[in-house]
Amino acid sequence: MLGGGFAEAVTPLNLLLCLTGVILGTVVGVLPGLGTAMAIALLVPVTFQLDPTGAFIMFAGVYFGGQFGGATTAILLNTPGQSSSMATAFEGFLMAKNRRAPQALATAVLGSFLASIVAVTLVVFFSPLMVNLAVGFGPPEYFALTVLAFLATSAVVTGDMLRGLSSLGIGLAVAMVGIDEQSGAVRFTLGSTQLLDGISVVVVTVGLLAIGEVLHVASRSRRAPATETVASGRPWLSRRDLSRSWRPWLRGTALGIPFGVIPAGGAEIPTFLSYGTEKSLSRRRGGGDEFDRGAIEGVAGPEAANNATTATSLVPLLGLGLPTSATAAIMLGAFQQYGMRPGPLLFTQESDLVWALLASLFIGSAMLLVLNLPFAPIWAKLLRIPRNYLYAGIVVFATLGVYTTRSAVFDVLLLYVIGALGFLLRRYGFPIAPVLIGVILGPLAETSLRRAMAMSQGDVGVLVDSPFAVALYSVLVLAVVVSLVLRARNRRRAA
Amino acid sequence: MSASVHRTTPAGESPALGDGARSFWTGRSELFVGVLVIALGGFLLIRSAMMDVPSSVSFLGPRFFPVVVGTLLAVLGVALSVRTLLPRSAATADEAGGGDGSAVSSAESDSAEAGARSDWKPLLLTGATLAAHLALLQTAGWVIAGALLFWGVSCALGSGHKLRDLGISFVVSAAVQLAFSAGLGLPLPSGVLVGVF
Numbered sequence: 001m002l003g004g005g006f007a008e009a010v011t012p013l014n015l016l017l018c019l020t021g022v023i024l025g026t027v028v029g030v031l032p033g034l035g036t037a038m039a040i041a042l043l044v045p046v047t048f049q050l051d052p053t054g055a056f057i058m059f060a061g062v063y064f065g066g067q068f069g070g071a072t073t074a075i076l077l078n079t080p081g082q083s084s085s086m087a088t089a090f091e092g093f094l095m096a097k098n099r100r101a102p103q104a105l106a107t108a109v110l111g112s113f114l115a116s117i118v119a120v121t122l123v124v125f126f127s128p129l130m131v132n133l134a135v136g137f138g139p140p141e142y143f144a145l146t147v148l149a150f151l152a153t154s155a156v157v158t159g160d161m162l163r164g165l166s167s168l169g170i171g172l173a174v175a176m177v178g179i180d181e182q183s184g185a186v187r188f189t190l191g192s193t194q195l196l197d198g199i200s201v202v203v204v205t206v207g208l209l210a211i212g213e214v215l216h217v218a219s220r221s222r223r224a225p226a227t228e229t230v231a232s233g234r235p236w237l238s239r240r241d242l243s244r245s246w247r248p249w250l251r252g253t254a255l256g257i258p259f260g261v262i263p264a265g266g267a268e269i270p271t272f273l274s275y276g277t278e279k280s281l282s283r284r285r286g287g288g289d290e291f292d293r294g295a296i297e298g299v300a301g302p303e304a305a306n307n308a309t310t311a312t313s314l315v316p317l318l319g320l321g322l323p324t325s326a327t328a329a330i331m332l333g334a335f336q337q338y339g340m341r342p343g344p345l346l347f348t349q350e351s352d353l354v355w356a357l358l359a360s361l362f363i364g365s366a367m368l369l370v371l372n373l374p375f376a377p378i379w380a381k382l383l384r385i386p387r388n389y390l391y392a393g394i395v396v397f398a399t400l401g402v403y404t405t406r407s408a409v410f411d412v413l414l415l416y417v418i419g420a421l422g423f424l425l426r427r428y429g430f431p432i433a434p435v436l437i438g439v440i441l442g443p444l445a446e447t448s449l450r451r452a453m454a455m456s457q458g459d460v461g462v463l464v465d466s467p468f469a470v471a472l473y474s475v476l477v478l479a480v481v482v483s484l485v486l487r488a489r490n491r492r493r494a495a
Numbered sequence: 496m497s498a499s500v501h502r503t504t505p506a507g508e509s510p511a512l513g514d515g516a517r518s519f520w521t522g523r524s525e526l527f528v529g530v531l532v533i534a535l536g537g538f539l540l541i542r543s544a545m546m547d548v549p550s551s552v553s554f555l556g557p558r559f560f561p562v563v564v565g566t567l568l569a570v571l572g573v574a575l576s577v578r579t580l581l582p583r584s585a586a587t588a589d590e591a592g593g594g595d596g597s598a599v600s601s602a603e604s605d606s607a608e609a610g611a612r613s614d615w616k617p618l619l620l621t622g623a624t625l626a627a628h629l630a631l632l633q634t635a636g637w638v639i640a641g642a643l644l645f646w647g648v649s650c651a652l653g654s655g656h657k658l659r660d661l662g663i664s665f666v667v668s669a670a671v672q673l674a675f676s677a678g679l680g681l682p683l684p685s686g687v688l689v690g691v692f
Contacts, residue, residue, distance in 0.1 A: 169568040183556055215621055
């Protein structure tokens with residue numbers, strides 16, 4: 001089946017789309033503050049002109065490109081393009097200062113490539129297993145899954161439960177606007193006919209991420225220009241660098257893989273875990289002074305972890321329709337825009353698309369290797385574009401994308417209003433991911449709950465009737481308790 | 496992250512307030528978000544109560560979920576507001592980790608700066624530009640409204656050459672019109688320049 005996927009993905013058009021995606025993703029990933037989530041959000045409206053397969057192949061390229069773009073600037077400029085590259089910046093920038101930028105970039109690219117290949121192979125094997133598991137799911141299990149996603153992203157991984165839960169509630173509220181699918185009741189439209197169809201996921205994501213970000217940038221006094229380090233020399237690893245890198249690559253990959261499958265908000269946690277692991281291992285080996293002076297292990301590990309997490313987050317996304325990070329949430333939104341619902345049915349109804357997507361993940365990582373190893377310093381030059389043009393361009397592109405999907409000025413108004421909301425949330429440290437998860441999974445949660453209750457004639461017991469649902473709720477309770485304990489302990493230590 | 500803000504920005508958000516108000520309201524502008532969350536919860540609850548529900552509904556009608564979410568939001572909003580209003584020492588201890596883990600990939604690269612005191616002028620300029628674009632999009636057409644959008648945002652973010660940027664803006668918006676209308680076949684409002692495009 002993967003062979004069929006390759007056959008579909010290597011058509012000239014699809015290869016071109018994948019390449020475009022990788023380039024666009026790298027460009028956006030390089031720019032600070034603009035993550036892969038936003039790159040995909042901005043591309044969703046434009047890709048409606050493509051067939052779904054082409055669009056998702058392009059997203060796959062963006063996904064990987066964005067990850068690597070972030071690493072490039074983290075190493076060369078000490079400005080991580082996104083939070084998952086923060087750990088890379090610690091040692092990477094120090095290496096760059098020591099004139100070892102090419103080696104830092106090379107270990108990052110090779111580590112990313114290795115981790116992606118390993119992780120995507122696992123995705124190929126485990127997605128069908130996930131699907132077999134999910135075939136038996138009814139409304140109670142889906143409800144349990146959504147509850148898990150809601151609480152994991154809003155309460156467990158965020159620093160502040162009150163803010164996280166408020167973000168989630170806002171997302172759920174936005175999702176309820178429009179005609180109720182099951183009863184036909186009109187909800188929260190305030191008499192506006194334009195709101196009968198609800199608020200489009202595209203409008204919400206582009207508004208929160210793109211417009212919100214631009215308003216946020218506008219609200220801050222200008223930042224000092226980034227310091228640039230010179231990346232001279234050929235990006236090849238010496239035998240010694242290679243022998244220092246391959247173990248961190250493997251360890252980082254192993255750390256990153258499980259984090260893609262659980263809703264822990266993306267690759268931030270595993271990258272820091274990998275950084276910590278490499279640092280303590282280096283100390284134990286007696287090479288402790290290497291770290292904090294630019295150790296290649298500190299770049300190799302986190303970058304591998306980052307890409308492994310990115311790739312394995314596709315398992316729950318494709319198999320269950322469960323997004324585990326903001327970027328995955330937007331991918332799910334994109335599927336919904338095409339009238340497809342990820343989950344067991346996707347593999348039977350749209351199997352061509354799924355396998356072409358998986359095949360293009362392999363192709364995308366290979367393209368990254370070719371594009372980024374020699375050209376990384378060129379990408380970093382993008383930061384020389386004046387910031388005001390950059391953000392003006394983003395506003396224009398966001399507006400255009402949203403306007404052209406339905407040719408409605410009303411959608412542009414909504415976009416700006418939601419952008420203002422996104423600004424407020426960012427301004428006061430409210431996480432954005434729970435809002436997106438709420439908007440995208442809210443309808444599924446509500447439908448599943450109501451179907452389950454209708455099936456059981458109002459008996460609440462149906463929700464905990466299946467072993468899988470019970471297991472999910474137990475995991476959830478455990479995660480909440482552990483995070484509360486950890487938080488209390490941190491507070492005591494801080495006090 | 497706003498915990499550090501409370502401590503490091505004694506200047507406050509609104510210089511318009513008198514000295515008496517300043518001492519209490521400084522760093523408490525988050526109260527606005529709390530009130531907004533309460534309002535949203537209240538809105539859900541009130542509109543749910545007023546909703547026309549088709550008679551065919553069996554268990555858990557279209558009102559159930561909104562009422563749950565509305566109640567949740569109202570409670571959270573009250574909790575947020577109360578926490579903002581609490582004496583600072585208590586509030587900051589709780590907030591010390593706030594926001595750091597908010598793992599949306601686009602956001603946190605500069606969490607140390609986030610939440611710092613807002614620059615109102617560029618923010619208001621950007622907002623005004625967006626409003627003007629909305630008003631002009633249908634009437635004046637994309638080329639003019641889009642150029643204004645680009646130019647306004649660019650100026651708001653501190654452009655060095657306002658006149659040159661105006662030129663760039665028109666080039667950008669005209670190029671976009673050409674690419675979308677001619678290239679992708681997506682219609683953009685042509686407005687007053689209907690004869691040209």
